[in-house]
Amino acid sequence: MDEQPINEDKLKQVLEDITKIEKTEMVDKLIHNNAVEFVHDGVTYKVSPPSYDQRIEANRERAKKFTEMMNDSQFMMEADLVKLYAKRGIDIAQIDKDVAALEKRKDDLMLKLGQALKEDKQEELDVYKKEIETLNTEVRNLNLQKIMYLELSVESQVMVHVYTYLAFLCTMKKEGETFIRAFNTFDDFKSISNDLMNIIVFYSSFMVRNDIKL
């Protein structure tokens, strides 16, 4: 019997579909509860959203870190980084203007598409949709570019720090029948294995987001 050649594109698609199913099942499972438990090296951990007091504590930590980094000359504020990039020929303000212009065009098309849907004008729907998809990609790319340029700014670094700090605050471990705080200090948390850190940060990203704003 002749062997059928493996169609790589098809195989890639099947693998992507399987991963999507796995992700959907995981999210579906995580949604029913506001806490996730997992076992690592024989210890049961639990990650849950921050309480009001924990949010206050994280906010205090945010202010502390912000002041600390502002007073350290090796870190730059977003505004200073923008000026430095301008000297090197990278115009961040222009990225903002381009995004605003694209968003405006997108809003106009969204209105037209919305009206076409309301009035059931089938022939116009896919034309608008394709144009909006193109604009979405352009906006996404520009935003990613801006994030990449500014990821070393004090503002971005403080946010990374705060969300890591929240992960530390929100992790409990099981002792007997009760859960207690998993780590006494943030330094204890930072010294854990990369494996455990990745799992905690991964799960906390489902529990905590947009909880602290600059």
Add this chain to the structure above:
Amino acid sequence: MILNFEEGELEQIVRDLAKTEKYQTMFNAKELGFRLFSNDTNLSFLQRLLLSYLGMYSSLTTDIFLGEVSEKVLDNSIFEDAYLFYKSKEYKKKKPSPGSQLSKIGEKEKQTIGQSEFVFRRRPKG
């Protein structure tokens, strides 16, 4: 198991889940005392996201049921967002602006009600 989520992928998965019959039924049954989550307070990011999409799909399905828009709107996220964007803009257009005559009449009525503390209803004819 740690899975790598691309930018916006998690939001899309939650959105897709909110659109399913299972979650829509659960959402609609909440008035009968059905609980969506095992916790009632301190919602996680995922739970908050799901609730916002459940509300959005509930509004869309209501509009389809009322004949405001065809089921085609549910074909994809762009159609859904575009229709809701258009609808919100239309609503804002129809809503009287603070300086308009209609709005002034409304203000006058509010003052009258506020001063008298009574609302007189016209008796139905017949």
